[in-house]
Amino acid sequence: RELRAGDIMSRNVITAKPSDDIKEVALKLVEKGIDHLPVVDEEGKLAGIVTSWDLARAIAQDKRRLEEIMTRRVIVAFENESIDVVVRRMAQHNISGVPVVDRMNNVIGILTTDDISRKIVGGRT
């Protein structure tokens, strides 16, 4: 059967809060060796996303606060969506990761092109 977002996503999601400062966000990415941090509010709902690329942009454009560099309109996936559909959505927006959310906008997973390339290649051998 077809692979879906729920089959490949990581459920152990590292997130940031809108009030975090840039250095804390940077430290989190470095400690965990990751590139994508969904930003969640006090209710645990998705409020934005920040990636290592946004931190590069902070350097390029002398930004100092998380609200200045995070993306608020987040491209997401639902866990029952097929991987083909999700990959095409990521390609369209030139992004390499999507938070997976439920109907209540809670973050239940994260799915990146790293995960997808490994799964698809691993699956073929």
Added chain:
Amino acid sequence: RELRAGDIMSRNVITAKPSDDIKEVALKLVEKGIDHLPVVDEEGKLAGIVTSWDLARAIAQDKRRLEEIMTRRVIVAFENESIDVVVRRMAQHNISGVPVVDRMNNVIGILTTDDISRKIVGGRT
């Protein structure tokens, strides 16, 4: 037949020089919307790699020069290697891109997990 690195890599490679400063590197990533910059020396040979994650690390650890944050021991691919082998190599090192080099250590392409996930998914439909 099997997909090889040369089938999927981008040949139009944006690179950095070891003497570039961090802000120039950051500006390049932002202008081109990319995450990976092979670093090449004056002979055009591969000397290192710097990614948006390294720039996040510059913020986290207060580093200010490219030599302090670039990676000198680069994981590479050759254009005739199969994608399966290259993906496994990337997974092993937790990296999302590899420069493709020739036998003389010239950079002839770049291959990322974004490219791979798009190709493999695109190829299946």
